Amino acid sequence: MNIVVLVKQVPDTWAERKLSDSDKTLDRASVDVVMNEIDEYAVEEALRLKEAATASGGEASVTILTMGPERAVETIRKALSMGADKAVHLTDPALAGSDALQTSYALAQVLSTLEYDLVIAGSEATDSRMSIMTALLAERTGQPQLSGARKVTASMEGTAGTVRIERQTENGYDVVEASTPALVSVVEKINEPRYPSFKGIMAAKKKPLTTLSIADAGIDAAQVGLASAPSQVASFATKPPRSAGQVVKDEGDGGVKIVEFLAAQKLV
Amino acid sequence: MAEVLVLVDHAEGTPKKVAYELLTLARELGTPSAVVLGAGASAAADRLAAYGAETVYVSEAEELDGYLAGPKASVLAQLVADKSPAAVLLPSNAEGKEVAARLAVKTGSGLITDAVGVTPDLTAEQPIFGGSVVVQSRVAAGTPVITVRANSTAPTEAPASGTVEQVSATFSDADRAARVVDHVVEDKGGRPDLGDASIVVSGGRGVGAAEGFGIIEQLADTLGAAVGASRAATDAGWYPHQNQVGQTGRTVSPQLYIAAGISGAIQHRAGMQTSKTIVAINKDPEAPIFELADFGLVGDLFTVVPQLTEQIAKRKG
Ligand SMILES: Cc1cc2nc3c(=O)[nH]c(=O)nc-3n(C[C@H](O)[C@H](O)[C@H](O)COP(=O)(O)OP(=O)(O)OC[C@H]3O[C@@H](n4cnc5c(N)ncnc54)[C@H](O)[C@@H]3O)c2cc1C
Numbered sequence: 001m002n003i004v005v006l007v008k009q010v011p012d013t014w015a016e017r018k019l020s021d022s023d024k025t026l027d028r029a030s031v032d033v034v035m036n037e038i039d040e041y042a043v044e045e046a047l048r049l050k051e052a053a054t055a056s057g058g059e060a061s062v063t064i065l066t067m068g069p070e071r072a073v074e075t076i077r078k079a080l081s082m083g084a085d086k087a088v089h090l091t092d093p094a095l096a097g098s099d100a101l102q103t104s105y106a107l108a109q110v111l112s113t114l115e116y117d118l119v120i121a122g123s124e125a126t127d128s129r130m131s132i133m134t135a136l137l138a139e140r141t142g143q144p145q146l147s148g149a150r151k152v153t154a155s156m157e158g159t160a161g162t163v164r165i166e167r168q169t170e171n172g173y174d175v176v177e178a179s180t181p182a183l184v185s186v187v188e189k190i191n192e193p194r195y196p197s198f199k200g201i202m203a204a205k206k207k208p209l210t211t212l213s214i215a216d217a218g219i220d221a222a223q224v225g226l227a228s229a230p231s232q233v234a235s236f237a238t239k240p241p242r243s244a245g246q247v248v249k250d251e252g253d254g255g256v257k258i259v260e261f262l263a264a265q266k267l268v
Numbered sequence: 269m270a271e272v273l274v275l276v277d278h279a280e281g282t283p284k285k286v287a288y289e290l291l292t293l294a295r296e297l298g299t300p301s302a303v304v305l306g307a308g309a310s311a312a313a314d315r316l317a318a319y320g321a322e323t324v325y326v327s328e329a330e331e332l333d334g335y336l337a338g339p340k341a342s343v344l345a346q347l348v349a350d351k352s353p354a355a356v357l358l359p360s361n362a363e364g365k366e367v368a369a370r371l372a373v374k375t376g377s378g379l380i381t382d383a384v385g386v387t388p389d390l391t392a393e394q395p396i397f398g399g400s401v402v403v404q405s406r407v408a409a410g411t412p413v414i415t416v417r418a419n420s421t422a423p424t425e426a427p428a429s430g431t432v433e434q435v436s437a438t439f440s441d442a443d444r445a446a447r448v449v450d451h452v453v454e455d456k457g458g459r460p461d462l463g464d465a466s467i468v469v470s471g472g473r474g475v476g477a478a479e480g481f482g483i484i485e486q487l488a489d490t491l492g493a494a495v496g497a498s499r500a501a502t503d504a505g506w507y508p509h510q511n512q513v514g515q516t517g518r519t520v521s522p523q524l525y526i527a528a529g530i531s532g533a534i535q536h537r538a539g540m541q542t543s544k545t546i547v548a549i550n551k552d553p554e555a556p557i558f559e560l561a562d563f564g565l566v567g568d569l570f571t572v573v574p575q576l577t578e579q580i581a582k583r584k585g
Contacts, residue, residue, distance in 0.1 A: 013534050013538075014534060016400075017397045017400070017401075018401075019401060019403070024403075037515075037535075038515075038516065099378075099379075100369075100379065101372055101373065101378070101379055104373070123516060124515065124516065126515065126538070127397075129382070129396075129519075129538070130365065130369075130381050130382070131362065131365055131366075132365050132366060132368070132369035132379075132381065134366075135337055135365075135366035135367075135369040135370050136369045136370070136372075136373060138337075138338070138370070138442070138445070138446075139338070139341070139369065139370040139373040139374065139442075140373060142440075142441075142442040142445070143442075143445065144336075144445030144446040145336055145337060145338070145366070145445070145446050146336075146446055147336070147337075147362075147366060148362060150509070164449075167336075168509055168510060169362075169451075169510065170361065170362075170461060170462070170463060170510060170518075171453050171454065171461075171510060172451075172452040172453040172454040172510060173452050173454075173509075173510070174336075174448050174450065174451050174452070175448070175449045175450035175451075175452070176336055176446050176447065176448050176449065177446075177447050177449045178445055178446045178447065179445075182445075182446075187516045188499075188515075188516045189503075189509065189516070229378075229408065230372070230376075230377065230378030230379070230407060230408055230409035230410070231378040231379060231380050231405055231406070231407050231408065232378075232405065232406050232407075232408045233403050233404070233405050234391060234404045234405060234406050235403075235404045236401055236402065236403040236404065237401070237402050238400065238401050239395075239399065239400055239401065239402055242399070242541065242559075242560045244558060244559050244560065244561065244564070245561055245562035245563050245564065246563060246564070247553070247558050247561070247563075247564035247565075247566060248563075248564065248565055248566070249553070249565075249566045249567065250565055250566060250567025250568070250571070250572055252571075253575075254549070254565045254567040254571070254572040254575060254576075255571075255572050255573070255574070255575025255576035255577075255578065255579050256575065256579055257565060258547060258549075258563065258565055258572070258576050258579075259576065259579040259580060259583065261547070261562075261563040262524070262547070262580075263583070265545055265562075267467075267523065267524050267545060268491070268580055268583055268584075
């Protein structure tokens with residue numbers, strides 16, 4: 001079973017995140033960056049599926065796919081040190097400022113050059129918070145969308161596989177099934193990601209990392225990048241941070257105090 | 269005026285509140301048409317007409333509930349091709365965003381998610397980075413596809429004709445790729461849906477046990493509120509996963525959010541920090557939730573919450 005994991009590098013959610021004044025895109029240069037948190041769960045799930053496959057005598061591999069600036073290599077190394085086998089890094093100045101639709105086009109182009117049974121992504125990136133990459137890729141590749149999984153089971157018979165997920169819904173959950181190749185996204189309920197071991201960190205340095213430019217991946221420069229983005233930021237404004245209101249200590253009348261506040265706000 | 273398509277979120281033909289909000293918003297942008305897809309769709313027409321739907325497009329094709337996102341996007345894409353609407357509005361929940369994503373690819377259109385407002389020139393307002401920045405965005409290609417968060421517009425009635433038009437949809441193999449084999453509904457006792465509710469009362473690890481959620485539910489019921497929970501509470505099995513608020517749970521922005529026994533971790537905030545008013549009850553004066561609370565009460569939730577419930581009940585007489 002060949003698994004590709006989509007991993008994104010994002011600004012640390014604790015850092016102050018800004019849009020740049022000049023081109024109104026996320027200022028990625030001036031902040032601390034980390035692996036998107038839920039992507040760690042995606043890597044973990046891929047490693048577990050690989051371990052299960054090899055334990056039952058099958059063959060499996062885990063490939064990390066990242067689109068992002070040069071420094072995203074740090075995040076790729078982390079995924080490799082968790083235990084992924086190899087990585088593909090799509091990086092090109094022409095990609096800067098691409099929106100979600102353009103990113104899905106670029107990733108779909110790279111995916112079309114890879115052999116895989118499953119693509120696994122995190123359900124959401126903490127910077128854009130759109131939760132749509134799996135749906136976009138499904139539409140572009142014609143492959144099934146198994147998104148928002150809190151549980152994944154996959155079984156392969158030769159090259160034909162079946163994947164089943166439990167997808168959280170607003171009033172319970174759905175069980176959704178598809179044939180491979182399939183695109184899965186996972187939520188954090190699914191597992192507990194491992195920490196890279198010292199051995200893993202050393203090994204990661206020697207694992208194959210392929211760097212692709214847009215030309216290498218057959219991506220049309222006219223379809224990516226800020227200038228041709230199908231959605232454009234016209235303007236933005238920074239709101240003063242939500243300031244703490246009043247904090248009151250309970251003197252036995254805490255409930256009364258809250259109701260007084262709510263009544264003053266016309267909320268009760 | 270050009271048509272504006274609104275994808276109606278509904279349960280067996282009963283529209284959710286967000287559908288009325290989107291129709292109210294669509295009236296500012298053009299002539300609203302409701303699109304109701306899936307089992308029970310035909311039953312929704314009258315109610316949608318009351319909120320301004322001139323036309324109600326209906327399809328109850330089995331594929332619409334039988335497969336994830338693709339079939340709904342296909343019907344909308346056909347309507348976009350046939351009717352050339354000015355824009356398509358969808359609810360900004362998990363399904364709405366995925367349908368919107370697929371629709372945007374199918375129609376070669378630009379996509380904006382999580383809008384809290386849309387102006388008549390189709391500029392959308394979106395809060396990003398947890399509400400610290402507000403962005404005005406526009407779609408530069410195709411038919412704007414915009415998902416709008418619940419509680420962004422106050423729904424008002426404006427009766428329209430609500431002419432029902434059956435849509436005969438055709439689906440591709442790709443639409444039938446992800447099959448829903450089981451649909452499990454976990455009861456939550458007739459409370460409003462988290463995404464729709466104008467008040468949400470949430471409990472966290474401080475609630476201590478599944479039984480502890482009893483006082484949270486009583487407060488919620490007195491306020492007509494939905495019940496939310498932190499991940500600590502859902503992971504412990506004290507409350508169902510579908511009620512989790514946060515980064516990997518639901519994103520809510522009600523008029524009032526009450527957090528009891530929740531510390532305010534960044535992943536929890538991600539799901540609630542655009543709430544209009546936030547009240548926090550926590551026994552630790554250093555709890556980070558107080559940094560964003562409009563009103564914070566340092567105290568034991570087991571005494572404060574029941575007292576609050578009693579006081580509200582008294583006011584309501
Ligand atoms: C990838 C990822 C995704 C996540 N997604 C989410 C998410 O969607 N939603 C989410 O909520 N979390 C999420 N988390 C978890 C998050 O980091 C926190 O662990 C979680 O929110 C903590 O829940 P809590 O506030 O209930 O518990 P705690 O942090 O343990 O806080 C409990 C609070 O209760 C107070 N308390 C205790 N007893 C009382 C009492 N008697 N009266 C009053 N106060 C009391 C304590 O002072 C404390 O502040 C995610 C984490 C990760 C890594």
